[in-house]
Amino acid sequence: MPVVNITGALGGNQFEPSIAVNELLPNIMCVVAVDTSSGPTRIGFYRSDDGGQTWTTSLLPQPTGYSGAEAPTIDYTFPSTFIVTVHVFNGENDGTIISYRSLDDGLTWNPPVFVNQGYGLIVHNDEPYVACDRTPGSPYRGNAYVGYTPLATAASSIFLQASLDQSATWQTPRRISSPRGFHDRAAIAVGFTGEVYAGYIITGPGSPYALLRTSYDGGVTFQPPLSNQATLIASVVPAPQVLPVPNYAFRVQTNLNLDVDISNSVYSGTVYAAWNDARNGYTDVFMCESPDGLLWSEPVSITGAPAGTQNFFPSITVSPFTGTVRVIYYSNQINGFLLDVFVAESFDGGATFTSRRLTTTSFDPNGNSPTPTVLIGDYITAYTQGPDNLAAVWMATTPPTGKLDVYFGS
Numbered sequence: 194m195p196v197v198n199i200t201g202a203l204g205g206n207q208f209e210p211s212i213a214v215n216e217l218l219p220n221i222m223c224v225v226a227v228d229t230s231s232g233p234t235r236i237g238f239y240r241s242d243d244g245g246q247t248w249t250t251s252l253l254p255q256p257t258g259y260s261g262a263e264a265p266t267i268d269y270t271f272p273s274t275f276i277v278t279v280h281v282f283n284g285e286n287d288g289t290i291i292s293y294r295s296l297d298d299g300l301t302w303n304p305p306v307f308v309n310q311g312y313g314l315i316v317h318n319d320e321p322y323v324a325c326d327r328t329p330g331s332p333y334r335g336n337a338y339v340g341y342t343p344l345a346t347a348a349s350s351i352f353l354q355a356s357l358d359q360s361a362t363w364q365t366p367r368r369i370s371s372p373r374g375f376h377d378r379a380a381i382a383v384g385f386t387g388e389v390y391a392g393y394i395i396t397g398p399g400s401p402y403a404l405l406r407t408s409y410d411g412g413v414t415f416q417p418p419l420s421n422q423a424t425l426i427a428s429v430v431p432a433p434q435v436l437p438v439p440n441y442a443f444r445v446q447t448n449l450n451l452d453v454d455i456s457n458s459v460y461s462g463t464v465y466a467a468w469n470d471a472r473n474g475y476t477d478v479f480m481c482e483s484p485d486g487l488l489w490s491e492p493v494s495i496t497g498a499p500a501g502t503q504n505f506f507p508s509i510t511v512s513p514f515t516g517t518v519r520v521i522y523y524s525n526q527i528n529g530f531l532l533d534v535f536v537a538e539s540f541d542g543g544a545t546f547t548s549r550r551l552t553t554t555s556f557d558p559n560g561n562s563p564t565p566t567v568l569i570g571d572y573i574t575a576y577t578q579g580p581d582n583l584a585a586v587w588m589a590t591t592p593p594t595g596k597l598d599v600y601f602g603s
Contacts, residue, residue, distance in 0.1 A: 211586070236255075245601045256281060278321035350377050401429040427491070479494055510591070532557075556578050
């Protein structure tokens with residue numbers, strides 16, 4: 194299918210897109226992103242009922258008392274429910290996590306629900322990530338889980354909350370990481386029998402690591418206990434905050450991505466972890482895999498990109514029907530400056546990968562800006578359109594708009 198510019202007809206910029214697809218009716222797709230078409234940052238909502246060929250655009254309602262919203266993520270659960278989590282704020286104050294839900298495939302949305310409220314500069318919750326349990330062998334099917342990061346002056350931590358009623362209400366927060374490290378975005382994936390895998394990368398103050406904690410009871414408790422070291426996925430060499438390319442100024446975070454094979458394939462149950470890593474002297478996408486979340490393979494590059502190129506912002510999806518593993522990522526491999534989106538695909542449980550280009554036109558990350566831009570967003574998103582197709586969204590400044598737009602491709 195051709196690449197589609199979802200937001201090209203809108204004013205302002207749109208970035209940090211997240212996509213979810215109805216598993217029962219795979220032509221129905223819902224996307225959320227940061228949207229400045231109305232002036233201040235809001236959450237844009239974009240819906241397609243023809244498999245991504247055409248899209249309607251709108252804004253989700255902003256809760257009273259908050260001036261901005263960002264960092265949206267979306268997921269789907271049976272039969273026709275989409276759940277969105279968002280960070281709302283007032284400048285640097287009052288970072289609060291809220292959720293929205295639609296029970297009719299995104300046609301209408303219930304008012305926002307508070308997940309965890311922020312307070313001034315003291316408690317600032319940020320970087321939410323939502324995942325729903327759609328697994329066939331789970332007693333917790335229908336649960337929703339949101340991870341987020343309460344930020345502090347010199348530290349941060351990862352929290353997780355569960356919802357047992359499709360985000361109508363949220364359970365008591367669980368802290369799943371040390372409050373004395375430096376963390377960014379959490380990653381959540383749900384296993385074949387309802388295991389909740391909650392992972393993150395701690396980038397300091399000591400050596401950086403990707404770590405994992407697992408719940409076998411629907412998010413009530415996590416193993417190993419918080420007093421013990423979390424399960425080690427791998428050591429990490431974070432990407433430079435600004436990649437070493439002339440006229441790049443946008444930031445690149447080093448965040449963990451997780452997914453699990455819940456299909457009936459021979460690789461069923463395998464847990465996959467991916468992140469951008471600079472261990473080879475340039476930023477590349479690495480992956481580890483595990484049969485159970487406890488023992489992990491050594492990290493390997495999956496892009497096949499030339500040495501010295503910059504490959505970042507990975508997002509992973511594993512088909513729940515076939516077990517195909519796909520990871521999308523940005524890369525400057527075509528000319529060293531302009532960016533493209535590629536997908537690395539594995540049809541053998543992560544043993545081998547081949548990459549193909551998704552974008553049809555390379556783009557300048559600075560777009561129309563007369564000076565190098567400091568932000569293009571912090572993530573792009575991959576999802577599976579059943580039974581075995583990719584549904585990917587990313588932001589690009591492709592002409593003729595030259596502004597940040599959200600694109601869809603497969």
